[in-house]
Amino acid sequence: MNLTNLFKIAFKALSNNKMRCFLTMLGIIIGVASVITMLAIGQGSKESIRAQISEMGSNMIMIMPGADMRGGVRQSAEDMQTLKTADYESIRSKCDHVVGVSPNVSSAGQYVNGNNNYPSSINGVTSDYLDIRRLNVSEGNVFTERDVQSAAKVCVIGKTIVDELFPNGDSPIGKVIRFDKLPLTVIGVLEEKGYNSMGQDQDDIVLAPYTTVMKRVLAIDYIQGIVCSATSEAYTDKAIDEITEVLRSNHKLKATDDDDFTIHSQQELSNMLSSTTDMMTTLLACIAGISLLVGGIGIMNIMYVSVTERTREIGLRMSIGARGIDILSQFLIESVIISITGGIIGIIFGCTAAFVVKGILNWPIAIQVYSVVLSFLVCTLTGVFFGWYPAKKASNLDPIEALRYE
Amino acid sequence: MDKKEIIRLDNIRRYFKVGSEEVHALRGVSFTIYDGEFVTIMGTSGSGKSTLLNLLGCLDTPTKGEYYLDGVSVRTMGKNDRAKLRNRKIGFVFQNYNLLPKTTALENVELPLLYNSKVSAKERVRRATEALEQVGLHDRMYHKSNQMSGGQQQRVAIARALVNDPVLILADEATGNLDTRTSYSILVLFQKLHKLGRTIIFVTHNPELSQFSSRNIVLRDGKIVSDEINPSIRSAQEVYDSLPAEDD
Numbered sequence: 001m002n003l004t005n006l007f008k009i010a011f012k013a014l015s016n017n018k019m020r021c022f023l024t025m026l027g028i029i030i031g032v033a034s035v036i037t038m039l040a041i042g043q044g045s046k047e048s049i050r051a052q053i054s055e056m057g058s059n060m061i062m063i064m065p066g067a068d069m070r071g072g073v074r075q076s077a078e079d080m081q082t083l084k085t086a087d088y089e090s091i092r093s094k095c096d097h098v099v100g101v102s103p104n105v106s107s108a109g110q111y112v113n114g115n116n117n118y119p120s121s122i123n124g125v126t127s128d129y130l131d132i133r134r135l136n137v138s139e140g141n142v143f144t145e146r147d148v149q150s151a152a153k154v155c156v157i158g159k160t161i162v163d164e165l166f167p168n169g170d171s172p173i174g175k176v177i178r179f180d181k182l183p184l185t186v187i188g189v190l191e192e193k194g195y196n197s198m199g200q201d202q203d204d205i206v207l208a209p210y211t212t213v214m215k216r217v218l219a220i221d222y223i224q225g226i227v228c229s230a231t232s233e234a235y236t237d238k239a240i241d242e243i244t245e246v247l248r249s250n251h252k253l254k255a256t257d258d259d260d261f262t263i264h265s266q267q268e269l270s271n272m273l274s275s276t277t278d279m280m281t282t283l284l285a286c287i288a289g290i291s292l293l294v295g296g297i298g299i300m301n302i303m304y305v306s307v308t309e310r311t312r313e314i315g316l317r318m319s320i321g322a323r324g325i326d327i328l329s330q331f332l333i334e335s336v337i338i339s340i341t342g343g344i345i346g347i348i349f350g351c352t353a354a355f356v357v358k359g360i361l362n363w364p365i366a367i368q369v370y371s372v373v374l375s376f377l378v379c380t381l382t383g384v385f386f387g388w389y390p391a392k393k394a395s396n397l398d399p400i401e402a403l404r405y406e
Numbered sequence: 407m408d409k410k411e412i413i414r415l416d417n418i419r420r421y422f423k424v425g426s427e428e429v430h431a432l433r434g435v436s437f438t439i440y441d442g443e444f445v446t447i448m449g450t451s452g453s454g455k456s457t458l459l460n461l462l463g464c465l466d467t468p469t470k471g472e473y474y475l476d477g478v479s480v481r482t483m484g485k486n487d488r489a490k491l492r493n494r495k496i497g498f499v500f501q502n503y504n505l506l507p508k509t510t511a512l513e514n515v516e517l518p519l520l521y522n523s524k525v526s527a528k529e530r531v532r533r534a535t536e537a538l539e540q541v542g543l544h545d546r547m548y549h550k551s552n553q554m555s556g557g558q559q560q561r562v563a564i565a566r567a568l569v570n571d572p573v574l575i576l577a578d579e580a581t582g583n584l585d586t587r588t589s590y591s592i593l594v595l596f597q598k599l600h601k602l603g604r605t606i607i608f609v610t611h612n613p614e615l616s617q618f619s620s621r622n623i624v625l626r627d628g629k630i631v632s633d634e635i636n637p638s639i640r641s642a643q644e645v646y647d648s649l650p651a652e653d654d
Contacts, residue, residue, distance in 0.1 A: 002523045004527075005520045005521070005523070008520065009520060012509065012513070016507065016508045016509070312504065313506060315504075316500075316504040316506075317517070317521075318465075318489065319463065319465060319492060319498050320492065320493060320498060320517060320518040320521065320566070320570075321489050321490060321492045321493020321494070321518055321521045321522070321570075322489060322493075322521050323485070323486045323489040323490070323521075324485060324486070324489075325486070326489075326521060399465050400460050400465050400466060403500070403504070
């Protein structure tokens with residue numbers, strides 16, 4: 001008995017029962033399609049978060065005053081006054097792996113322009129901040145070093161602020177808006193960035209020289225944080241070490257003292273977010289895997305019924321010379337054909353569904369080659385695994401009994 | 407007799423365990439069938455003829471005694487070897503035809519050859535076509551089994567039994583499901599095959615059929631009660647011609 005003949009027999013048997021064959025396949029189709037779609041969505045969102053983080057500046061390093069913990073008591077970063085302008089200046093001059101540095105001081109308040117007002121906050125920074133955060137000016141200019149030195153009453157505003165304060169579409173450049181009581185001249189408008197993956201409006205932003213915010217708004221002599229960027233993502237750790245060293249010597253800390261500042265890099269955030277999406281992806285894949293399993297059980301079910309129903313046919317085949325192994329192979333091939341065909345249709349369906357999701361819902365998707373290969377393999381294995389038992393049952397039938405079966 | 411032995415049964419016994427009792431279905435059956443014989447094996451139900459048929463068809467093995475089919479001892483053969491033997495040496499014809507549903511006559515006839523890897527696809531179609539021509543169904547090769555009458559289905563089954571060129575054709579109540587007229591037309595076919603030199607064993611409970619074969623073996627309670635050569639074989643064709651044609 002050669003393989004071609006076996007395939008011929010199996011195909012013939014399947015085509016005699018097209019509807020049942022299709023319904024059995026449906027379980028596998030749905031299983032495979034969901035594995036592929038779920039993984040594509042999961043991976044897609046992970047990649048889009050990565051992309052957004054790197055857009056925010058993947059090499060960004062944030063320095064906050066105060067340690068996370070001191071003597072077992074958590075400290076509120078707001079109360080910390082350990083970071084001074086001098087720290088910013090020494091990071092700028094001494095750290096080789098740091099390219100851009102900017103202090104960051106902020107305060108919340110109400111913006112007013114004529115009849116329009118909008119609650120937001122003001123960020124005191126230097127012009128480096130735009131490079132660190134990958135912000136661009138679409139209109140006007142950024143404040144200069146001289147503006148910073150003179151604590152000039154100027155600002156660069158984001159698209160949301162423009163929309164809220166200038167609803168009739170006037171160009172805001174050169175206009176004076178008020179932040180609480182402080183009048184600020186708008187000298188630039190930032191390019192639109194939209195929402196980030198955490199739902200924050202990245203255009204709800206106002207940048208002003210940090211000196212202006214420190215002196216004219218908050219009246220403080222310390223800074224709330226320092227933002228800088230490493231030469232590249234790979235040098236982030238090196239840059240953090242340099243910054244730590246500079247700050248410890250600036251703050252005259254002994255070797256045994258804890259840091260009185262905290263450094264966060266974007267990498268941590270990126271790792272945290274991707275571990276979250278990884279978990280989501282695993283969860284989705286589990287659900288999809290279960291549906292594949294259910295599909296497999298469907299195959300076993302149908303094959304089992306089919307063996308009982310075709311007992312006489314099996315008896316006949318045996319009486320005209322089919323060996324047990326021939327019958328076993330026939331039923332096994334039938335179930336493998338069902339599962340592989342179902343798998344292929346499922347792959348096509350899954351990929352189509354992923355693109356539909358992308359097209360209609362605008363979700364980011366990334367079809368995983370491994371998920372396609374994996375689900376195909378699982379399918380074949382499912383066919384063999386769940387087809388084995390009914391096939392074995394068929395091959396063990398006694399031809400005399402089988403021929404007499406009613 | 408100088409004719410070739412096809413079958414030799416040597417004191418065949420077959421016992422079955424039914425619960426705690428042992429049923430003796432065959433209690434020492436011996437006979438020899440030579441090439442070209444048309445043998446009817448008759449007996450009432452319970453006489454052991456089905457058991458004998460299963461043994462002759464290599465579907466079963468005897469508890470005691472020797473069975474030689476075409477010179478080969480079957481008793482000690484394994485399942486797979488017997489399957490191969492059936493495939494090469496025996497053609498079965500069943501009472502209920504046992505054709506594959508939704509399958510054309512040609513494909514049904516091809517079936518035994520599919521289990522013989524030595525036969526190529528081309529050869530298979532040629533031999534199946536030939537077999538169908540022999541039973542007079544060359545114009546219905548592509549009809550599906552469920553589109554044919556009982557007589558036609560039985561002819562397909564006979565063609566299927568012929569296709570592997572067996573040394574023995576085993577028919578089990580082959581006319582049992584057919585009306586009288588069709589039964590005779592099938593008998594005509596068997597007589598024709600007999601004339602062509604085929605060895606046929608026809609198992610039946612109908613004593614009438616013994617007139618048409620060359621030899622009758624009668625079984626009762628697992629033993630042979632008579633084994634006679636039929637000196638005057640009646641022609642099934644004549645009976646068939648004498649029957650009134652269906653006019654209703």
